[in-house]
Amino acid sequence: MKNIRKGLFVALCSLSLHAHAQSSVVLDIDAAFANRGQGSNTNRTIDTSGTTIEEYNYLTKGYQIQIESGLDMKKGYTLKFFANHFSGQRDMKFYALRREGREYPCAILIIYQNAQSGFLDYICVPHYRSRDTLWAAYFAKIQTYSGEGAIALTWGVTKAMAYFAQNN
Secondary structure, three states: HHHHHHHHHHHHHHHHHHHHHOOOOOOOEEEHOOOOOOOOOOOOOOOOOOHHHHHHHHHHHHHHHHHHHHHOOOOOEEEEEEEEEEEEEEEEEEEEEEEEOOOOOOOEEEEEOOOOOOEEEEEEEEOOOOOHHHHHHHHHHHOOHHHHHHHHHHHHHHHHHHHHHHOO
16 A cells, blocks of 8 residues: 555646646655665665556546456556545545566556436546656646536545555
């Protein structure tokens, strides 16, 4: 569970830090976690390559098809539920996507559903070290939310960050 929390922290911090990529702010997530009483991270398998386009598309499109069709999990990956948040009629479930043999998530999946309207959306939060094209796709996705939907999504992501802080 600790590794999922670190992955969540990396992904969710990316929401606010990616916009400041041109600034002089430096965040060394791996160093911060290496000194948490667990020893050095030198023996850990840390994936620093970011989310791939294939992984992004899988979470935003393929996963829904997989679930609806009753198919098996994408080979080479695990997807683990770690948090749920309700905001009015809106429900958000948070999952960590991990590559096989890797300790930390390569992306976060948010399944957003409006119970009143039936609206269902699959949102991929890329790994912090992902290419700008994936961040642009993510940004374009969240820009489609407005009003109560945008507030609920922001609140859900904030609560997921608080979940991380509480459990870390």
